[in-house]
Amino acid sequence: MAAKKTSPESETVGSTPPKTKEERLENYSNVVERAELSLVQLVDLTFDVDPNHFKNDPENKPVLTVNVEAENVFFNGESGDGGIFLLCEAGSYLDDKALVHCKARYLVSYDNLEGCEHEAATAFLRRVGRFACYPYFRSLFSTLDWSANTDMPVLPVLKEPVKPKSRRQRASQITPPSKASRQG
Numbered sequence: 644m645a646a647k648k649t650s651p652e653s654e655t656v657g658s659t660p661p662k663t664k665e666e667r668l669e670n671y672s673n674v675v676e677r678a679e680l681s682l683v684q685l686v687d688l689t690f691d692v693d694p695n696h697f698k699n700d701p702e703n704k705p706v707l708t709v710n711v712e713a714e715n716v717f718f719n720g721e722s723g724d725g726g727i728f729l730l731c732e733a734g735s736y737l738d739d740k741a742l743v744h745c746k747a748r749y750l751v752s753y754d755n756l757e758g759c760e761h762e763a764a765t766a767f768l769r770r771v772g773r774f775a776c777y778p779y780f781r782s783l784f785s786t787l788d789w790s791a792n793t794d795m796p797v798l799p800v801l802k803e804p805v806k807p808k809s810r811r812q813r814a815s816q817i818t819p820p821s822k823a824s825r826q827g
Contacts, residue, residue, distance in 0.1 A: 667762070667763065670762070670763035673763065682750065686750050692791050705742050705743075707796060708732070708735070711731045713773070716768050716769055720764070721757070722757070723758075724754050725768050731745075753772075774801060
């Protein structure tokens, strides 16, 4: 009896998600090992400055905001292509009014993902695509800020949110006091 052949697409897109955490981590590690960044492309841009931005009112300081969010993730296990469209926004606001607003849309693309599991590939694209794109947006915002003479602060470094530790992890980090500290 001959073994049934399946295409890489049917193994990745139509497959059920792995059952264990170890399997998910192994699939994700496979994507990390294989992925090659192929493109970071600016596809849309708006930059607006309200003239009120240039008023120096020491009592009303605008608030700097930065946001990077995924709009669309795509992955094809057969061709090995995957990418994410990201919307990056930054600016200053005073009383919910934008004084400086920059909105840029980027496409971040990876290749060499043939045969990778769909869930792992899309998780990688969502997580790593943001970090691949953000330095380009930061640089763009700084250049526009300089050109418009808006004197905005440098955008902060993008950080991944810290996951709270489980009780077990917190308990394993507690070390009993030494005998010397107990004898005081």
